[in-house]
Amino acid sequence: SNKSKNLIDEINFLRKKRNAIILAHYYQEPAIQDIADFIGDSLELSRKASETNADVIVFCGVHFMAETAKILSPNKTVLLPDFDAGCTLADDCQPDDFQKFLDKHPNHFAISYVNCSAAVKAKSDLICTSSNAVDLVNKLPKELPILFAPDRNLGRWVERQSGRKLTLWPGRCLVHETFNEESLIKLKIKNPTAEVLAHPECQENLLDLADFIGSTSKLLNYSQNSKKDKFIVLTEPGIIHQMRLKDPLKTYIEVPGLDGCSCNECPYMRMNTLEKVLNCLKEMNPELHMDEQIRLMAYKPLKKMLDMSN
Ligand code: 13P
Ligand code: SF4
Numbered sequence: 001s002n003k004s005k006n007l008i009d010e011i012n013f014l015r016k017k018r019n020a021i022i023l024a025h026y027y028q029e030p031a032i033q034d035i036a037d038f039i040g041d042s043l044e045l046s047r048k049a050s051e052t053n054a055d056v057i058v059f060c061g062v063h064f065m066a067e068t069a070k071i072l073s074p075n076k077t078v079l080l081p082d083f084d085a086g087c088t089l090a091d092d093c094q095p096d097d098f099q100k101f102l103d104k105h106p107n108h109f110a111i112s113y114v115n116c117s118a119a120v121k122a123k124s125d126l127i128c129t130s131s132n133a134v135d136l137v138n139k140l141p142k143e144l145p146i147l148f149a150p151d152r153n154l155g156r157w158v159e160r161q162s163g164r165k166l167t168l169w170p171g172r173c174l175v176h177e178t179f180n181e182e183s184l185i186k187l188k189i190k191n192p193t194a195e196v197l198a199h200p201e202c203q204e205n206l207l208d209l210a211d212f213i214g215s216t217s218k219l220l221n222y223s224q225n226s227k228k229d230k231f232i233v234l235t236e237p238g239i240i241h242q243m244r245l246k247d248p249l250k251t252y253i254e255v256p257g258l259d260g261c262s263c264n265e266c267p268y269m270r271m272n273t274l275e276k277v278l279n280c281l282k283e284m285n286p287e288l289h290m291d292e293q294i295r296l297m298a299y300k301p302l303k304k305m306l307d308m309s310n
Helices: 002-017 030-035 042-051 063-072 095-104 133-139 152-162 174-178 181-190 216-225 238-246 274-283 292-308
Strands: 020-025 038-040 056-060 077-079 109-113 126-128 146-149 166-168 195-198 230-234 251-254
Touching (some): 002 030, 002 274, 020 030, 020 042, 030 238, 038 042, 042 056, 056 063, 063 077, 063 292, 095 146, 109 133, 126 292, 146 152, 152 166, 181 230, 195 216, 216 230, 216 238, 230 238
Parallel strands (some): 020 038, 109 146
16 A cells, blocks of 8 residues: 555665664564564574674564674664563473572573573573574583473473473463464364474474474474465464465464464564564664673673584
8 A cells, every 4th residue: 555655665764874774583474574684483583693694683573682682792682573472382481490490400501492581692502592402402411400481381391392301380372372283183174285383382282193293493394395375383383484485385374373363363463564674763762772791691692502503
C-alpha cells in the first residue's frame, strides 16, 4: 500500500542518514523481515552485531537480543522499536534467584541460554544458543558438573543429545510450551508425507514426534535442502515467511496454539511494527543503555561462546 511504501521510504532515508543497520530475528512480522539488512537466528544475529561497521543498530527482536548486541558493541547506539518486547525465558530467571541457584550448586559450570538478561549472563560461565548448545556441552570435560538455565526443554534436549546429566533451571517459552501433542498428531495424520520440523524449546513429547530439531536458521536450511515438499513447522510462524521466500513451491503448515488461536506467534516479537522502526530511527529512542560493569562481566561468557563455536 501507499502508506507502507511511504513508511519504508522514510526508514530507508533515515537508515542511510544515521548509518544504521536493521537486524531482524526470524520471528518478526514479514513486513519487518522484508526491510531488514540482515535476518538470522540468535547466534547469527549476535555475530552480525559484533562485526558491523554501522554506527547504529536497530534491533528488531526482543530485549535480551538488543542487550546482547550492546554487550558485543558497546560503542554503537542500540535502538529497540519497542522497549517492552521481553521474553518469558528471560523474565522467569531473575538475577537474584539465579544467584541462589548458583549458590545451591557450587562447583557447577553455569551455561546460560542467550535468552536471559545481561545480569544473568554476567553470572554465567558460558552462553549458548539453540544452534550451538549441544556442540558446546560436548566440548566441555566429561567430569565437569553443568548447570543449565533458563530453558528446561532446551536443557533436556541437550541432555539427550550429549548423553550428559545437567542441572536444569525450570524456565519455559510461552510460545513453544503452548504447542500440544494432540493437534500435532492430527496434522500428521492429515499430512502423512510431511516432515515435522521443531525448535528445541518445544516439550519433549513433541520433540519425540519431530523429524528434525534445530534453531530457526537450521530449520530454514533443512526445509530448503530436504527432498520432501511438505513441512509441519513447530515453532513461531515468522520463520515460515523465509521458508516460503526460499522455496515457494513447498508447503509449510503451522501448528495452532492450544485453542486454535494465533498464540503460536510470540507476543513480544510481534510488538515491533514498521511504524515503531521508523519512530526509533527518528527519535533515536528507545535506546538500550547498560551498566559498564555488568557489560564487561556478561561479555566474558558471550565472547567465550563466539570463540568456541566459530
Ligand atoms: P533461535 O536462536 O533459534 O533463533 O531462537 C530464538 C528464540 O527466541 C526462540 O524462541
Ligand atoms: Fe522468548 Fe519464546 Fe518469544 Fe523466543 S518465542 S522471544 S523464547 S517468548
